[in-house]
Amino acid sequence: HAIFWSITAAIAIRVAPEGKKALALSVLATGTSLAMVLGVPLGRLVGQWFGWRATFGGIGGIAFIVFILQAKLLPTLPSMFEGSFRKIPELLKNPLLVCLYLLILLVFTAHYTAYSYIEPFMRQVGSVSENSATFVLLLFGVAGIVGSVIFSRWGDRFNTRLMLISTILMLFSMLVLLFVVTSIWALSLIALLWGAALMLLIISMQAKVIMVDVNAQDMLMSMFSGIINLGIGTGALFGGYAVTHLSLSSVGYVGAAIASVALLLMLYM
Structure with missing residues (x-):
């Protein structure tokens, strides 16, 4: 799984027609959303x-x-990378890349702090029925397709703005989670915003990371994929601590607190 994701984006960009690189990443993201x-x-x-x-x-x-x-x-497609693992310290001397990796870690930690426990949160805190909870989760996945379509239209020109807007939308979604969980319509709207923002943020960051060094794209994406997996695990861990030591209803606030750190980092960048 990790090997697949470390090379897929780079291959998609290399086989895409001229001027269609954003569309290629968007199609890849759409496939991911449909699979989810x-x-x-x-x-x-x-x-x-x-x-x-x-x-x-x-x-x-x-x-x-x-x-x-x-x-x-x-x-x-022969590998464009001709170096060795000694290239990693050289890549990590790039402050933009380090900040992007840290941002990716924070974003995924924030997201999975809340999302790992979203189903019990809906069922126990909001008394949402099983069918309604499934519907909300489906909406979340469908929204990812919306995010990928938005990126295909404006990703090349407004990448940084899209990253900023997406982070703010994710932060907002987690912040209001406790208030909207009792209304299926409000919860559905937040699921759409959150799902679209997450996918838009992932592709926007991927597009930035992959262009840091065109001769080491495979290695850049390997680290990108690894950091995402680390963020997933860290988020589930933080969410677990929140559920155990605070309450199940707190996962949105804890996720929002981490997302606010990500927003501050982005503004610094």
Whole structure:
């Protein structure tokens, strides 16, 4: 999984037609959003009909077809990176890259502090029904597609502004989470804002990171992917501490506090 994500964005940019690099990243993000929305429901459906083994077998079969298509359709793309791991200290001397990586860590920590516990938060704090909770989570995934479409239109020209607006929207969404959880309509609106902002922020940061050094894109994206995974784990950990030592209703505020640090870092940058 980590290896896949470390090279996929770089490949998408390299095979994209001239002037379509933002669109290529957007299409990649749209696929990710669709997978988040459709993956679990489809897997559950197949499992209910044919048993859970059929779900895994189906994934294996589809992956094999994709493997054949990639072998046939992708051009030969030798690595642009000719260095070694000694390149890492050199890359990390770039203050912009270090700040971007720190920003990525903060954003994902903030997001997963709240989002890791969003379903029990909705069910227990807001008394949201199981079907309504599923609907809100689907909306969150669909909103990611909206974010990727916005980036495809304006990502090349307004990358920094989009990052700033997305961070503010994420901060706002987590801040008002406790107030809107009792209204399914307000909660749905926040899910749309939050989901679109997160996806927009991910692609915008990815586009910035990947252009720091065009000769080391694979390594840049490897570290990008690793930091995202670190942020996911750290966020779940912080959210767990918030649930244990404060209350389940506090996860939005704790996530917002971390997001505010991310916003301050972005303004500093």
